[in-house]
Amino acid sequence: MQTHHDLPVSGVSAGEIASEGYDLDALLNQHFAGRVVRKDLTKQLKEGANVPVYVLEYLLGMYCASDDDDVVEQGLQNVKRILADNYVRPDEAEKVKSLIRERGSYKIIDKVSVKLNQKKDVYEAQLSNLGIKDALVPSQMVKDNEKLLTGGIWCMITVNYFFEEGQKTSPFSIDDA
Template sequence: MLDTLLNRHFAGKVVRKDLTKLIKEGANVPVYVLEYLLGMYCASDDEAIIRDGMETVKTILAENYVRPDEAEKVKSKIKERGSYKVIDKVTVRLNERRDLYEALLSNLGVKDAAIPGSYVKQFEKLLVGGIWCIVTVQYFFEEGQKGSPFTIGDLKPIQMPNMDLEGLFEGRLAFSEGQWIDVLCRSTGMEPANLTERVKWHLLARMVPFVENNYNCCELGPRGTGKSHLYKEISPNSILISGGQTTVANLFYNMARRIVGLVGLWDVVAFDEVAGISFKDKDGVQIMKDFMASGSFARGRDAIQASASMVFVGNINQPVDTLVKTSHLLAPFPASMIDSAFFDRFHAYIPGWEVPKMRPEFFTNQYGLITDYLA
């Protein structure tokens, strides 16, 4: 029933989630990259079209997706053919000495391919954190050449270029509230039929930071409940910082280079493994508190505004009732952050221990919105 409604009202923007699972197991590509391709070739409920589409997507991934261990083989193809299309994550930086932009292709391992400035203006995310793209890489070598022989010819982000909000509101009218909650759960790959009402709300709460500016929350719970999966795979607009040290310059503002850090570039900045967070700068936690309270912070002479939401994800390794008796529910945070003023700035605490550990029956095989459209 939901599948028919989705295919009717969101044609080309839905995908059968078990297809994602089938291909995801073979290719280490983010889900939104896969589903962008599946949405292009498999958006139908006709088995034959789906079969052909799957073959096409597999072929595209096999021929164009660069696996890090095959980088040299692909570089050789680019040299021999003069140019070649690849799917890779592209990050750009400005080389002031040569006065041009240089692209880093993560899997291919090419560090300084010249890239036209027009792409950088069009897709600013290239400068911060990078975007997955379908890129035509060209090769031209001449004696005495200073830069890299690799250059970027054509670049197309594997993300939907524009969003038709009116169409979304119109399509939404065909669904009841309960049905829409199920659609949202299925779009992230979960099967709502096997989840209790309360768990569904927890899964939705994880998604609030994507739509609310400066919304701060934390989820602490046992391992294997899919806490950080959402922030890493579901949206091209969020970044997951895997535990460990970070700096004020990286996160907020780099005073030497006068550029805003991650909070200015992403909708959601999520910290995995909160226990490991530590700032190299003494004032790191203080600036974070300031930002979480007001959406702005002061660095040097400037007050800088940013709208990123902050999410803190961590593991509680003992039963909750024991934890409550011996300490408190925010115990996994590092000592420098255990401060009531910091926790007052959270809008929500998602009880991760109420979300079941992921087992096959919790993953859906039905249709959901492609993650890029959802994002």
């Protein structure tokens, strides 16, 4: 495989790349944009956030995949803000549920698993940290993300709240908007 720099990717060591005047970090960021994660940033954020490492690495890949220090610093601020605003800590679940009720909807980061409630013929989500076990899930979301049915996945989703007197389903529902 050749890059547009005519640098053979396979069989070339980092030392050879450096000796030829290529910047390995720049090449990686150029060819694998959004997928390169600096482990020092993961370690730095992991100490202050109680989220799975792969969630942190996903966010870091999205916002910090650059060899420009200013871009990385701005990306770190974005990741910290996203975690502060959207990650549900289990000890703050009731506060977040109240926020969802008051606003009508709110975007969160949580582990979501789905089951089919055959008595009601609806899919229901369990939101791990939020402590909700019966949020309604659109069928299309389940079709598009089958892993929801096999143990769940960490994701950023919008949780909606709509309560109507006498309703037989949960006032909570989710979507990926």
